Amino acid sequence: MNAAISNIRDRQSSSGSQSWYESSARQRVSALLDSGSFTELCGPRERVTSPHLASLGLPIAFDDGVVVGEGTIQKKLVMIAMQEGGFMGGSVGEIHGAKITGLLERALVMQPAGVVIGFDSGGVRLHEANAGLVAMGEMQLAVLTLREAGIPVIGVIGGANGCYGGMSIIARCCDYIVMSEQGRLSISGPEVIETMQGVEEFDAQDRSLVWRTMGAKHRRLLGEVDAVVADDIAAFRSAVHDLLGASRPLTLEALEAQHDWLDQRIRRFGDCHDATDIWRLLGVSEPDQVPELDSDQFNALLETLDHCRGRSQ
């Protein structure tokens, strides 16, 4: 663990940019926000830990695997929650979930320019499964309540655990999603599909299949996410900053537009077997090359396509 941390420090100093993927939740928070602006709420000093893990004799974390608090991005107030993928796979337990929900509810009072949720999670923490699942129901309602109030919630995804299980639904309830190329967003994990449906349905060992199906580029091409950035915290910061202040409305008109858009997706792509088939239909002339593109090249490609505008735009 310590060796891993010192490696990360070496990477930072040598390259100048700071990898989102390689950083811890606290490093992500501190580099995403204005320097020194972060105030943590219910932090590790308070030692609010999971009694459910303790009763199973398992390791606990003093923050239960999520950092929550507030700070500024270019002097604009933001609330922020960042899942620590290094603890129990960023899984959502009772306390973990309650901290995120509490933060979202705080935002309703504080009226920040935006709320950032950093997803890095396999979903519900099975050791406290029921509480974790219910916490997701509470998070979903809290996110949608903020949308009604016109306070944008921005999901950011780019960690080793991706954003899976119920958290993938919460992410998609946010106003916006920013992902790095390394990010994955899907409800079912590859291993789960393979275990339940067989390797013919989904080969979890086939990494390129996983990335094509669940990765940031495919999600962006479908319009499910709003921005793809390089694996650099500064790039995330800039993308989040651009989205502050503007909210995606939760109105009949907007949801009907979203409904038609999702309907068209089933009609156009419902028979596609592979993501590359979808990309070709979207007008990408060399779909096999898409996985090779870096984020700048990928975004340049997007500019040439006119039907990847995303939901309700």
Added chain:
Amino acid sequence: MSNYEQVLQELFGEACWIDRDNEFLAGHAELDRKTIAICGTCDRAYIGVDIAHRLAGFVLDVIRTQPGRPILMLVDNLGHRLSRRDELLANNGYLAHLGECMELARISGHRVISLVYGEAVSGGFLATGMSAEACYALEGGQVRVMNLPAMARITRLPQEQLEELCRESAIFAPGVENFVKMGALEQLWKDGLADHLTSALAAPEPALDRRRTLGLERGGRVLAASVSARVRGPQRG
């Protein structure tokens, strides 16, 4: 396990007009001379993009054409559909869309009530059950994240240890009683379903998400309320 026709018969008698298309149910019924819009699933459906989209479409239609009409979501699913096609099309986006539509119905003045008459599993419970303003279950219903053998496999804990934990704690084990203790289910319904639904519709709509408070009062989920309050800070007003 309850069959949807039996449940509808008990709820509405003959005053019920529901069309079934495979696992998708939609229609309306009358209760105390009041019309209720009804949709849902049957036969332990897996919730994939197609069925999630149809459910959402039904909810949007009710909002557009029947302002204020209560919506009853009949829940019977084995969770989200596990398939390459559904992941390729982004099932999480369809499930979120369903949750958004149910929330829009609620803020547009519809009562939105879910009833777990069969099973409700994990993401399927989130999208069709917990997205309602209140979720109820029949006593014979089933809610779970995962079955115990699968949990033992994934957590790498011995199943005996998990079984022991199930006896001590509602936080872990499958079962509607445990989800009542979590505060996620308002109440279990046994007999007199029509009376239960009538009182559910007559109950004032809760202004706040009271699931954490219920979890605390019922002793099943005692930390969530205080931890979230600690982060939230003093409430306005």
